[in-house]
Amino acid sequence: MKRFLALTLAMIMVAVSLIGCTSPEAPAGEQKPATEGEAPANTGGGSADGFEIALITDKGNIDDKSFNQGSWEGVVEFAEAEGISHQYIKPEEASDTGYLAAIDLAVDGGAKVVVTPGFLFEVAVYEAQTKYPDVKFILLDGTPHTADYSTFETKENVASILYSEEQSGYLAGNAAVKDGMTKLGFMGGMAVPAVQAFGYGYLQGAEDAAAELGLADGSIEVTYHYTGNFEENDTNKATAKTMYQEGTEVIFACGGSVGKSVMSAANESDAKVIGVDVDQRYDSETVITSATKGLAASVIQVLESIYNTDSWDNFGGKTTYFNAENDGVGLPTIVIGDEGADAFDRFEQYTMEQYEETYAQLVDGSIEVIRSIDVADTTGYATAEELTDQLGLKKVVVTTRQ
Amino acid sequence: MENYVIEMLNITKRFPGIIANDNITLQLRKGEIHALLGENGAGKSTLMSVLFGLYQAEEGEIRKNGQRVDIRDPNDANALGIGMVHQHFKLVENFTVLENIILGVEPNKMGFINKNVAREKVMEISQKYGLSINPDALIEDITVGMQQRVEILKMLYRDNEILIFDEPTAVLTPQEITELLQIMRGFANEGKSILFITHKLNEIMEVADRCSVLRKGKYIGTVDIKDTSKEALSKMMVGRDITFKVEKKEMEAGDVVLSVRNLSVFSTLHKKDAVKNVSFDIRSGEIVCLAGIDGNGQSEFVYALTGLEKSTSGSIHLCGQDITKASIRQRSIAGLSHIPEDRHKHGLVLDYKLDENLVLQRYWQNDFQNRGFIKFDAVREYADYLIDKYDIRSSQGAETIVRSMSGGNQQKAIIGREIDKDHQLLVAVQPTRGLDVGAIEYIHSQLVAMRDSGKAVFLVSFELDEVMNLSDRILVMYEGEIVGEFKPKETNVQELGLYMSGAKRDTAKENVHGRE
Amino acid sequence: MEGNNSPSKNKFNINQFLKKIGFGSFVSALMAIILGLVFGYLVMLIANPNSATAGFRYILFGGLQRKGDVFYFATPIIMTGLSVGFAMKMGLFNIGASGQYTMGMFFALYVGFMWDLPDGIHWIVAILAGMIGGIIWGLIPGVFKALLNVNEVITSIMFNYIGMFLVDMLIQGNGTMYDPIRTRTNYLPGSSLIPSLGITGSNVNFGIVFAVIIGVILFIILQKTTFGYELKATGHNKFASEYAGMKGKTNIILTMAIAGALSGFGGAFAILSPSGIAGSSMTYEPINIISQAGFNGIAVALLGNSHPIGTIFSAIFISHIQRGGTLTSLVGYKPEIIDVVIAVIIYFSSFSMIMSSYLGKFLTRIIKHTDKDDNSNNAKEA
Known part of the structure; x- marks a missing residue:
């Protein structure tokens, strides 16, 4: 056995080298090791030219209906319009070194711009920004830092992109109330800044919509809850179900997989859900809209700054918040794969026109949304009082739920 | 030139590393019983498989009535009127006798089997040759002897003229063997030609007209039975003289080595007690044979004795030590050696x-x-x-x-x-099964040597010749019970056959076991 | 192939050679791998004809430039491959390598996070803890099989799920281990990480050294000890092993426990890998997915014919083509296509082992035939 395996492997090598040598397309001398840092030789095919823009996928696939897909759509849209070669690379393992190795590979492949969607790349990009000073990195939803969080540094070649979640949440809350709902729910995951911002925006959006509709004080009830995790589990589903049974018409599910629990509860209760991050209408019929981050839009804008407007300095070396002004947040306005469809078809009254009106107000600054408030509790769970006082809620009555 | 119904001329068949048939010629006359004799591995089965179309010979040719024929598969053989009763029956267990007989050649009307036509024909054949059967019994319910009849009827139903019997007597009781040989004789008298594969010389002497002998893939010769003797045939088969009688001294029985008391074994397969209340002793310097037809509880008894299966009740003592519940390893250490039935x-x-x-x-x-x-x-x-x-x-x-x-x-x-x-008791189950005469002789001599050196030997065998030759004492098992105990000198094969088939049982024993 | 002009002489040599090395298994393994590669190449041709040759060359040779990574990624699948192969020697199908692997990871993580041990000892204890986790998860199906005759395949599959959910639950419930914001474990303390072998650009660590040593130890156990003798005898013929008085039940339990230990080691080696980035480490993400490493172990064991040394080579081979496969991104292959190509290669390579006997016979016949022709020619000449 030993012998035969050793021999087997040896024979394969011989056999394949024969195959390789007889192949007319590929002279043996061309075999350059990829890790020596040279771009691979052009073997003639259009797609074999190496690539200029590379996206490293986070855990999960390119069609994850989340960060990977959203940002890749932006890369594709821009690169195809401009005729720039592009490629995505899947890390061999989901670890900081795995991500870094994928970046290495992308750079070896000739990448001048590397898009890294998601905060999981923070450490890898921190390393890569020094390692490849000539390569530009677009880090979405994160800022580069060391593994132990002791040093945060965004070098000149890195654009750290964050999103104004409060505006997105504002639009969602606004839409729900304008659609005629009076009993809303919020289920955040853990009280991390992004989730908090979504929640605060949601409440402010509901408040303003109620005021606009001329509703009486206290006519909107919001149940406000942090699950304390980002999981799909039975507790989360039970909580959502209880909220629905208590009369809640829609829950803004804002915490990763919590959404699945909420959708499942909504399905059984014949109620509605507002999705988060990306357009989640495709996950469940119960999702009426989603408070999204404009992943594609932000990627395109940064790429524009590199290739067309020569304004990389606007993004490089710092953290940029994407908001309504630069199409960085919003509710979905199109249905993927169906050009003519109405993305607002799951609302009963609320329309695209109303949305655009509100959106314009966010853009021109006539509406300002508060992103953070002071919370006493170390968990970050705000009390109803804190919310009401600091967000200036009148029409909206908040009940927190532990 | 004589007229042969089947001729196999200069047949050579090779397998990787071995020449199974080396230039073999076999000529079968019409209406004769032609025995094909050879040790195991001599090439008998290969030769018959070539004739039946299961193998293709590399060289040589087959002729029927002088015409060269090509036999590519059993269907070709069947079309030429060649039928075969295999050593291991090829029957569908949960079909009836009738269904098995007509399998493959069902008379049908527009796709529907016309069983009445078939039944008439089967019954007609069965009466003609005295092969009485119950056409509606399921194969799994009838005895091995009956199953063989079904196989024979299958050949007759297909109007085969050349009948091959591959070791047909191996599974039969002495009475059944006599019956079968008579039936074969009847076929020959009818004008059918029979190829009879066997290594039992007695049967050849009794029924065959001629005999061809193979040895190690080579053709040794063909002799007329009336001009030959058992000794001559065996010499042709083995290539040297063979002693048929095992030489052994008078028994000098010593202390009790094995003592079995009221042992019962439950068979999970058949959902009943396969061994019922068995008691006996074996002394040192003694060969005790357990005779019986296969499937009467011998295997289960041996499993319980050697520890491969648990007994439900009773006890086993080896050299005074209770091993009823001992593990196999413990039994082995206690002095039990076991030549198992199925060596593979x-x-x-x-x-x-x-x-x-x-x-x-x-x-x-x-x-x-x-x-x-x-x-x-x-x-x-x-x-x-x-x-x-x-x-x-x-x-x-x-x-x-x-x-x-x-x-x-x-x-x-x-x-x-x-x-x-190191052992005191040797349990040998069918130690000579499937072996050639030379090997059998050797094994028998070893067993006797064991006995002479003062060990106890417990031999389970279905071969009555072996039982008669080797044993000092014979126990007959029928349906899980010991139905008789004999000294070989005081009994004969016919008497044992009656006990083995359940036709007779020891009344004294009957009383002992009648308690249950 | 190239010796067509002097057939008889050549054949003579081939025959001698083949006889020496054990003809059937050698040729069939070789053919299997070549067959797998050919199909992989075909898939690449279909997916992207222009880059197929360049891409295929990466698959074949790319790994040579990434030796560190080849060994690094081979480590866990060597262990699960050994685990599956070892049980297979006994005639048991340890499909539960994944669960044992995950348990090994958890135990290693637990010791890594929760026990404060000095440098140089911490990681060793963590590895041993991983082994114990694997043992527990292998032992239970073994006990079920031995005492209650429950098919180990069923129990193992169930234990894959139980183990995975249990570990996910335990990790999420542990504030020290779990980082709820990133929904995965925190970085392990440096003292609990296996020392690196110091190859730049790769995390390859002493895990591979241990894996190879363990493989050799298994080889010795199987070949030289009474336990190995009993184990293989049972695997070949459990009736004969029973007849010979071997303790079948004890051996089943022991074998499954050892198989579990091997997978547990695999989990520990994987999760305790050092990171090239200071302060970083591997993390475990409790996302209710059964680890792939266990199933890859089945392919590895099949390809290595359950032989410990063969398993080491087959794991390295698989890791080699995977590492090369990753590089095909450079010539425009999408990761998904590469996954398909790698899967096709592995699948054919492993699956064809099952057909090896047929293939072997087929080739034997061809060679025999040509031999016979030669002989007859010679005879005529004579």
Whole structure:
């Protein structure tokens, strides 16, 4: 056995080298090791030219209906319009070194711009920004830092992109109330800044919509809850179900997989859900809209700054918040794969026109949304009082739920 | 030139590494019973498989009535009127007798089987040849002898003129054998031609007209039975003189070695007690045979005795030690050696080398291991010693993978291993099954040597000749019970046959067992 | 192939050679791998004809430039491959390697996070803890099989799920181990990480050294000890092993426990890998997915014919083509296509082992035939 395996492997090598040598397309001398840092030789095919823009996928696939897909759509849209070669690379393992190795590979492949969607790349990009000073990195939803969080540094070649979640949440809350709902729910995951911002925006959006509709004080009830995790589990589903049974018409599910629990509860209760991050209408019929981050839009804008407007300095070396002004947040306005469809078809009254009106107000600054408030509790769970006082809620009555 | 109904001329058939048939010629006359004699592995089955279309010969030709024919598969053979009763029946267990007979040649009307036509024809044949059967019985419910009749009827139903019987008597009782031989004679008188494969010389002398002998794939010759003798035939078969009678001294029985009391064994397969209330003793220096037709509880009894299965009640004592609940290893240490019925299933690890198999019962002893590491030098040395002592032949000596060895040498390996191991009782189940005369002779002499050296031997055999020759005492088992006990000198094969088939049982024993 | 002009002489050599090395298994393994590669190449041709040759060359040779990574990624699948192969020697199908692997990871993580041990000892204890986790998860199906005759395949599959959910639950419930914001474990303390072998650009660590040592130890156990003798005998013919008085039940339990230990080691080696980035480490993400490493172990064991040394080579081979496969991104292959190509290669390579006997016979016949022709020619000449 030993012998035969050793021999087997040896024979394969011989056999394949024969195959390789007889192949007319590929002279043996061309075999350059990829890790020596040279771009691979052009073997003639259009797609074999190496690539200029590379996206490293986070855990999960390119069609994850989340960060990977959203940002890749932006890369594709821009690169195809401009005729720039592009490629995505899947890390061999989901670890900081795995991500870094994928970046290495992308750079070896000739990448001048590397898009890294998601905060999981923070450490890898921190390393890569020094390692490849000539390569530009677009880090979405994160800022580069060391593994132990002791040093945060965004070098000149890195654009750290964050999103104004409060505006997105504002639009969602606004839409729900304008659609005629009076009993809303919020289920955040853990009280991390992004989730908090979504929640605060949601409440402010509901408040303003109620005021606009001329509703009486206290006519909107919001149940406000942090699950304390980002999981799909039975507790989360039970909580959502209880909220629905208590009369809640829609829950803004804002915490990763919590959404699945909420959708499942909504399905059984014949109620509605507002999705988060990306357009989640495709996950469940119960999702009426989603408070999204404009992943594609932000990627395109940064790429524009590199290739067309020569304004990389606007993004490089710092953290940029994407908001309504630069199409960085919003509710979905199109249905993927169906050009003519109405993305607002799951609302009963609320329309695209109303949305655009509100959106314009966010853009021109006539509406300002508060992103953070002071919370006493170390968990970050705000009390109803804190919310009401600091967000200036009148029409909206908040009940927190532990 | 004589007229032969079937001629196989200069047939050569090779398998990788072996020439199974080397230039063999066999000529079958119309209306004769032609025996084909040879040791195991002599090439009989291969030759018949060539005739029946299961193998294609590389050289030579087959003629029917002088015309060259091509037999590519059993259907071709059937079309030429050649039928075969295989050693292992090819019947569908949960079909009826009638359905099995007509299988493949069902008379049909627009796709519907017309069983009445078939039934008439089957009954007609059955009456004509005295092969009475119940056409509606399920195969699984009828005896082996009856199943053989079904196989024979299958051939007759297809109007076969050339009938091949492959070792047909191996599974039958003496009475059934006599009956079968008469039926075969009847066929021959009808003008059918019969090829009778066997290694039992008595049967050939009794029924055959001529006999062709093969040895090691080669054709030795064809003789007229009336001009020959058993001794001459066996010499042709083996190539040397064979003694049929086992030489042995008078028994000198000593102390009780094995004592079995009221042992019952439940068969989970048949959902009933396969062994019922069996009691007997074996003394040192004694060979006790358990005779009986296969399937009457012998296997289950041996399993319980050797520890492969649990007994439901009763006790087993070996040299005074209670081993009823002992593990197999404990029994082995207590002095039990076991030559198992199925050497491939139990006796050997076929993919192990010969030396590894030769220490299968002893690898754990300090002679062969040290702190869990096997002493391969000692194993090899011991294996070479056994190979030499018991004349175990193989291509690469101790290194040989046992699977590649011949059945006889595999059996020799087992016997050497079990005999050489320290023991008081040797349980040998069908130790000579499927072996050639030379090997049988050798094994018999070993068993007698064991007995003479003061060991106890418990032999389970379906071969009455063997039972009569070897034993000092015979126990007959029928349906899980001991129905008779005999001294070989005071009984004969016919009497044993009656007990084995349940036609007779010892009234004294009956009373003993009548308690239940 | 190239010796067509001097057939008889050549054949003579081939025959001698083949006899020497054990003809059937060698040729069939070789053919299997070549067959797998050919199909992989075909898939690449279909997916992207222009880059197929360049891409295929990466698959074949790319790994040579990434030796560190080849060994690094081979480590866990060597262990699960050994685990599956070892049980297979006994005739048991340890499909539960994934669960044992995950348990090994958890135990290693637990010791890594929760026990404060000095440098140089911490990681060793963590590895041993991983082994114990694997043992527990292998032992239970073994006990079920031995005492209650429950098919180990069923129990193992169930234990894959139980183990995975249990570990996910335990990790999420542990504030020290779990980082709820990133929904995965925190970085392990440096003292609990296996020392790196110091190859730049790769996390390859002493895990591979241990894996190879363990493989050799298994080889010795199987070949030299009474336990190995009993184990293989049972695997070949459990009736004969019973007849020989071997303790079948004890051996089943022991074998499954050892198989579990091997997978547990695999989990520990994987999760305790050092990181090239200071302060970083591997993390475990409790996302209710059964680890792939266990199933890859089945392919590895099949390809290595359950032989410990063969398993090491087959794991390295698989890791080699995977590492090369990753590089095909450079010539425009999408990761998904590469996954398909790698899967096709592995699948054919492993699956064809099952057909090996047929293939072997087929080739034997061809060679025999040509031999016979030669002989007859010679005879005529004579």
